[in-house]
Amino acid sequence: MANLKPPLPRALRPQPRRPSEDNGHAEPGRKEKLAQKGISTIDWIDERTSLSGGARWLMFRKIPKGTNWFYTLGSASLFAFLSQAVTGVILAMYYDPSATRAYESMRYLTNEVFLGEFVRGMHKWGSTVMVILVFLHMARTFFFGAYKYPRELNWVIGVVLLILTLFMSFTGYLLPFDQRSFWATTVGVAINGTGPLVGPYLNDFMRAGPEFGVTTLARFYALHMLVLPGAIAAMIGAHLYLVARLGTTAPPWMKADIPADSRKDDA
C-alpha cells in the first residue's frame, strides 16, 4: 500500500549536515563536552546509589484531574520552613543567648551589620507567613476531605507539625529580648502553667527554675534552633514520604470518569 502519510513540510524535515559541520567526525564542542561531564558525574553517583529511581518516584508522580493552586500550599509551607531555617542559621552567627547581651547583639545585628535588618526581617515576618500557610494548608486538607482513608496518619503528622510550628513561634518570640518579648513570654509561660497538676512542673522545666533565670534564654534558644527544627525536619520527611506514597486527592467537585461501556449500576 502506498504511504498515506502526508509529507512533512520542508522546514520540519531533518536537514542533511552541511559540509562545514564535518559530518559529526569533528571534536565535540565545549558545550557538548560540559554536558557529557555532567551526565557522567550523575551516572557515577547513580550507579553507586540508585538514587534516580527514588527521585523519579518522588518527583514524577501521577496527579489527579482537577489539581489546582490550592495544592501548592503544602510546598509553600515547606519553602517557608526552609527560608526560616536558612535565615535562622545566619542569624545564629550574630546572636548571643545571654540575658545581659542578647538585646545588645540584636541591636548590633539590626543597626550595624550589612543586610542584618533585612535578614532579621525575613525571619520575623517569615515566621508569621509560615503559621498562616500551615493553617491554610490544613484548611485545604480539611475542606477537600484529603484527611480521609488512607491518609489519616498524614493528617496526624500534619497536626504534630502545626504544634511544633507554634512552639517555634513561642520560643522564638523571646529571643530578641526586648520588653515586648520578655513580657509576652512571661504571660505565655503563665498560661502554660494553668494546666492542672503538670503546669507548675512544666513551667519550672521551661524556665530552668522557679524564676526567669540565668539559663532560661539559652534553654529557649536551644529548643528554638536545635530541638524543634530537627523534629520539624524529621516530621516533614515522614509527611512527604506519605504524600508520595499515597498520592494526592482530587478536589471534591471532580466526578470520577465512568467508561461508556460500563453498566449503569457500576457507576
Added chain:
Amino acid sequence: MARERKPPKQKQTTEAAQIPGAFEGETISRRRFMTGTVHAAGGIAAAAFTLPAVGLAVAPMFDKQEPHWQVIGPVADFPGETYIPRTLTLVRGIGDVGKSTVYIRKYNTKFDNEERDEYNEFIAISTRCMHLGCPVRFVAASERFICPCHGGVYDFQGKVDGGPPVRPLDRFYTRVRNGHVEVGPRFSVNSELKRFSPRDPGMPLDGVGQYLYPARPSVRKLPNT
C-alpha cells in the same frame, strides 16, 4: 474399651527438637538469642547517653533555691499608711531582668488582721500580677494595685478587687535586723492571706486550687510559717 493413649510429648521439647542444629535441651534458637542480645545492648547504649542528658535538662526542676535576704532600708523609711516601692533582685547575675519592684509598708492593725510573727512586721507585696504575670503598680490615689495588661485590680492588702486575677498578690517574707528591713523569699497567699509555697500566676489557691497546682520542689515557703 478405649485404647491407652501415648502421653503427649512436652511442648518445649518438641519445639526445641524443631530448631535446626539445636543441642539437647536448647529452648531458644541461637539466632533469636543473638537478636535479643544485640537489641538489649543497643538499648543500654542509647539509655547511657539519653538518661544523663534528659537528667541534665530536668535537673533545675529539683534544684531547691536557698532563701536569701536583702537589706532594703532602715525601719523608719516605711510608714504604715502607704506603700514605698523598692527594687529587689530576684535572680542575681542577669542584670535588670533579674530585678523586680516590691511595695513595702509597716504592718497596720487598721487593715491587717493576719496573725503576727517575726516575718510580717513589714508587708512586702510583689508586683507580679496573679492573672498572667504582668507588672502591677500601686496607685496611691485609689489605694489600689492596677495591672496594665488585662485590667486586674487589687485592694490595699493585695486582695483581688476586680478583673481576671485568681488570687491575691504574692508577698515576700520580711524581717528586721539591726534596725533595717530585710526582704526574703517569696510566698503566695489565698484569699484569707494564708501562706503557701510560691505558685506561678494563674494558679488559684482557694478550694481545690492548692491541689490542682501543687507546690514545686524548686521553691518552698519557710518551714513553720
